[in-house]
Amino acid sequence: MPVTYKQMKVNTVLGNVGILPTRLWTRHCFDPYANCEFNCVYCDSGFHTPQGCKEKPNTVFVKYNAPEVLAHELSYVKTRGVLSLGVATDIYQPAEEKFQITRQLLEVLRDYKCPFALGTKSALILRDLDIISEAAKNSWCCASLSIATLDEKVAKLLEPNASPPQKRLEAVKKLSDAGVMVGVWAAPLLPYITDTNENIERVVEAAVENGAKFVLGVSTDSRNPVRFKAFMDQHFPQFVSKYERLYSGVERSGGLQTYYPDESYLYDLYKRFILICEKYGVQHYIPHFHTRRQAWLFFMRNFGQFKGSPHFELTQLLNYLSPSKEMLQTVRIRCGRGAVTENFLKVLGYFPH
Numbered sequence: 001m002p003v004t005y006k007q008m009k010v011n012t013v014l015g016n017v018g019i020l021p022t023r024l025w026t027r028h029c030f031d032p033y034a035n036c037e038f039n040c041v042y043c044d045s046g047f048h049t050p051q052g053c054k055e056k057p058n059t060v061f062v063k064y065n066a067p068e069v070l071a072h073e074l075s076y077v078k079t080r081g082v083l084s085l086g087v088a089t090d091i092y093q094p095a096e097e098k099f100q101i102t103r104q105l106l107e108v109l110r111d112y113k114c115p116f117a118l119g120t121k122s123a124l125i126l127r128d129l130d131i132i133s134e135a136a137k138n139s140w141c142c143a144s145l146s147i148a149t150l151d152e153k154v155a156k157l158l159e160p161n162a163s164p165p166q167k168r169l170e171a172v173k174k175l176s177d178a179g180v181m182v183g184v185w186a187a188p189l190l191p192y193i194t195d196t197n198e199n200i201e202r203v204v205e206a207a208v209e210n211g212a213k214f215v216l217g218v219s220t221d222s223r224n225p226v227r228f229k230a231f232m233d234q235h236f237p238q239f240v241s242k243y244e245r246l247y248s249g250v251e252r253s254g255g256l257q258t259y260y261p262d263e264s265y266l267y268d269l270y271k272r273f274i275l276i277c278e279k280y281g282v283q284h285y286i287p288h289f290h291t292r293r294q295a296w297l298f299f300m301r302n303f304g305q306f307k308g309s310p311h312f313e314l315t316q317l318l319n320y321l322s323p324s325k326e327m328l329q330t331v332r333i334r335c336g337r338g339a340v341t342e343n344f345l346k347v348l349g350y351f352p353h
């Protein structure tokens, strides 16, 4: 079915706190588009028709006035926290080729020297390499390519419209070569499909070879269980009963149901993930938990077990403390890159993502 684009007016760009406060050290988050043409099978940001909305299915909403709103906001805010672009939908989905809202937002961020973080599954990010590399020199920015697997067939099944994994890796390399801090989100680590040691090793090794400075490991929470179950029934029927046992935990929020994996599974997955990252010499590795409680329990139980300890644990735990969120990021932005600042951050094993 062809995609329909619909203009959508926004009143604010900054001011939305991250929807994933345990993942990113960012103050604000914004998605230039609502709904996502990549339509990955495990995602709930594919095509939705909001309740009561008369739009056709397969509609992508384009936040056409966002660059103008952002420029206005940045002209009067004093503290410029990191703006994360691409949290709930992809900022380089096909709509971006036509409307260029992301590119216009990046131009504003560069002009105001406002720090930002980007995440995408698309090699289209390279179109904006000029702006991103300039921002990396004059302010602070970070780009992440999401790569769950290098198996082209599996990737095509899971993420039918996104760039092939090899193209995403090439984007990592080009961003790294241009001096941008770039990393890979090993996401989602789907039980029995992309969470095997073999798959994680291939992704992590390729990430390091192509210049990634960090790898984020993300297990899946399921917000679109009906669609995902139909997918599993068709392509991986042998795992369906295992998934039903693993994803028995449900949380309801705002009328939505989210299914979380069993915690013991999660802890085992992240131990494997960390050991693989250490094996391949990843500079910074970040297991993403669904709750702060999970993060604390994991690190308390495993304190000192990993090579990077204690710095690794310290910075990770800080990441899960609300009062300290952004503290170190703020130190870097406010105090610049002087020797004292750098040494202070080094002692803490600081990593700004």
Ligand code: SF4
Pocket (backbone or CB within 6 Å): 036, 037, 038, 039, 040, 043, 044, 045, 046, 088, 089, 090, 121, 159, 162
């Ligand atoms: S690219 Fe991201 S936001 Fe878009 S459908 Fe896939 S997982 Fe969802």
